[in-house]
Amino acid sequence: MNKNNQREKASRFRELHGGLHIMILPNAWDAASAKVFERSGFSAVATTSAGIAASYGYPDGEYIGRDEMLEVIGRIAKAVAIPISADMEAGFGNTPEDVAKTARLVLEAGAIGLNLEDGTQDKSHPLTDISLQIEKIKAIRQTADAFGVPIVINARTDVYERLDKSDKTLLSQAIQRGNAYRQAGADCIFVIDVDDKETIGNLVREIDAPINVLARYGSPTIAEFEKLGVARVSFGSIPMRATMSLVQHIAEELKQSGTYNFSKNILSYAEVNSYFER
Secondary structure (H helix, E strand, O other): OOHHHHHHHHHHHHHHHHHHOOEEEEEEEHHHHHHHHHHOOOOOOOEOOHHHHHHHOOOOOOOHHHHHHHHHHHHOOOOOOOOEEEEEEOOOOOOOHHHHHHHHHHHHOOOOOEEEOOOOOOOOOOOOOOHHHHHHHHHHHHHHHHOOOOOOEEEEHHHHHHOOOOOOHHHHHHHHHHHHHHHHOOOOEEOOOOOHHHHHHHHHHHHHOOOOEEOOOOOOOHHHHHHOOOEEEEEOOOOHHHHHHHHHHHHHHHHOOOHHHHHHHOHHHHHHHHOOOO
C-alpha cells in the first residue's frame, strides 16, 4: 500500500464526517460485497466483524482470529479504490499495547479507519473501564502517528447494548464516554443500539464529536438521521444477514418446488468477472 495514497484516503474519509450531508457507510464482509457498494457510488465502505466471522464459520465476538480478520480486510482494501474502515471489535487484546498492534496491522492491511468498542464478554463487567478504554484509544493514535497515516478512529460505546435498558443513567454514561473518547483521540463516536429520536438528538448535542448510529428495520430514515445531526450511519451485519436470508430462500425454492426463479434478473457471469479484472 502506497502511504501517500493511504494518507489521502484517511483525510478524505475524515472529511466525510463533517460534510453537508450524512455519510452513508455500508458494511461489507468480502471483496465482492465491497465491490458492489463501490460500484453503487458509495464514497467509503466499512467492514462488519460479525459478517466476516460468519463467512469464516465463527460466531461474532472475537472468536475469529485477528489474522483471519485482517486477511479479509486486506483483500477488501486491494479490491476497491475507496477508503476502508475496519471493524476490529474490542481490538483483539486487553491492553493498550495489544490494541495498538492491531491498529498497526489494520494500516498495514490497507485500511484507513478502525472501529473499537468498549463492550466486553464479561457479564459482571459488561463495559471496559473508561480509563483503560481511553488508554487504548491514545495508543491507537500514537501508533498511527508513528506509522504515518492518520487513522480514523470510530470509538463505539455499548452503553445501550450491554447495560439494563431501565437504567436512567444510560444517556449520561454514553455522553461521558463519548466525550472522553473524543478527547483521547477518537474522530467519531458510535453509540450503538439507539433508535429513539430524542435520545439521538441529545447525543448529537452533548457529545462534541461526529456521531455514528446503526440503522436497522424500524430505525429513523437516513433523512431523519441527517435532520437530527447524525454524521454517519452504518448497518453492521444486516446486509450480510439479508444476503444469507436470500440464500435461505434459494435453498427453500430448490427443495420445495425444484424451480429456479431466484436466477432471474441477477448479475451475469461476465459482469461479476468484470468487477475484478486487473
